[in-house]
Amino acid sequence: MTTKRTVRIAMNGVTGRMGYRQHLVRSLLAIREEGGLDVGDGTVIWPEPVLVGRREHALRALAERHGLDQATAVSTDLDAVLGDDAVDIYFDSQITLAREEAIAKAIAAGKHIYTEKPTATGLDGALALARQAADAGVKHGVVQDKLFLPGLLKLKRLLDGGFFGRVLSVRGEFGYWVFEGDWQEAQRPSWNYRSQDGGGIVVDMFPHWEYVLHELFGRVESVQALVTTHIPRRWDEGGAPYDATADDAAYGIFELAGGAIAQINSSWAVRVNRDELVEFQVDGTEGSAVAGLRNCRAQHRSATPKPVWNPDLPATEVFRDQWQEVPDNGVFDNGFKAQWELFLRHVVLDEPYTWDLLAGARGVQLAELGLASSAEGRRLPVPELTL
Structure with missing residues (x-):
């Protein structure tokens, strides 16, 4: 029954x-x-x-x-x-x-x-x-939510299986061009670009990067960020122009517990030349991988080619073809x-x-320190939070 x-x-x-x-x-x-x-x-x-x-x-x-x-x-x-x-x-x-x-x-x-x-x-x-x-x-x-994306679940499978050896670095690229709203309608709400309304890419995305880094690679121990507003004037849902007072791009470096370094660029003023809207490349002593929303590609140490720098000759290798797709090996739900x-x-x-309110507070902390780092022009430690 x-x-x-x-x-x-x-x-x-x-x-x-x-x-x-x-x-x-x-x-x-x-x-x-x-x-x-x-x-x-x-x-x-x-x-x-x-x-x-x-x-x-x-x-x-x-x-x-x-x-x-x-x-x-x-x-x-x-x-x-x-x-x-x-x-x-x-x-x-x-x-x-x-x-x-x-x-x-x-x-x-x-x-x-x-x-x-x-x-x-x-x-x-x-x-x-x-x-x-x-x-x-x-x-x-x-x-x-990003912890449950197929691409990151495949990446976690590689991590859990010891594929990378010692993780050295994580490089993330996120973003796309959000239209200004004048000649094409913007695909994000206008409040996202007004700091007085709680907008800004740092407060939006740094909480995501905190839990992705924390869960997969280690706690963020320091942050150094450069935050800017590339597009200072936009048009709202009614077609009226307004000043964009919130940041629309952030370039961050994060030191992680265990020694790995993460670099993540976040921008609503970038045109996409990636396979997916967000991608993370993880490099380790034994292998590397590139994970997006759905897909993940890997290259083991034993299959790593040996490129030679020669600017006088065209590249003869298709570097993307040298990576192997990580299989689904299951069904991924939303x-x-x-x-x-x-x-x-x-x-x-x-x-x-x-993934509780204390975990949520860590995301707010990282965003707050990221903005402070940019304003002060220096690297800031990220203290561990407790109740």
Whole structure:
């Protein structure tokens, strides 16, 4: 006999692109389409979204589109939703400026917390949330989706198998050209380019780089960054020009525990000449690999060619052809959905879960120190965080 365990999840900010596509449609609704999350002991976890936000018409349109009960699955009153004992989890994918206050309310109401990053606009606020959640005894998790990408899962397989030997360096390239919004519509919201609204590529991407580096290669021990705004004038969703006050590119060097060095370029003002929008090259004493969102290619020490520098002759080797594709060796699910499933198991079954609000605070810390490093023109240590 199957036991259906319904978990009601207040989803705040689900009318936004990420909240809607990845968290509602491709995660929770996808789990429902599969009949719920079967945890293997006769129990099926059934996520029940409650859509929360300010635009009631947009929320009702989403509920109607996906067959959710508008009487119980739509609300513009966050306080009322948090006061409902039937709601188990609060999820936040709002803009960063609104997130900290809402999460604090949800913790005070005794809800388990699952949230996008960054968790707050500053380290003090991010740590305060982590401490508040620990004191309240609620479960809490932060989205760290890139760990679940097929390319990085293949990279982790190489790491776990000892393929690299001693890891020497990590080089990351992320970004693409975001149109200014005048002659072509921008593919990112305008608030991303206004620091007063919580925008900027450092606060957006450095939290990602923190958990990728921390999880795969070692804790970040120092950061040296150069941050800039390459495109100072953009046009918003209504076609009005505005000054871009937030950074749109960051060039960072990170020292990792264990001695490896990571260099990661992040830019919304770069044209892509890569196989994927983000790629990491890892070089070790025994081998190297290049991992993107989906693919991973490797070159072992024994198969490494011996190029000779000669600028007077054209290259006779096709260097990309000298790498071997790392096989899938399995089926990869949507990364956001995979992490949602782990968090739901954590809430219902009390299974271990490490990507919590303290991990989220480390991402905020790295972004804060990256901006400070650029402003001060020096390398800064990254102290280890504790509650």
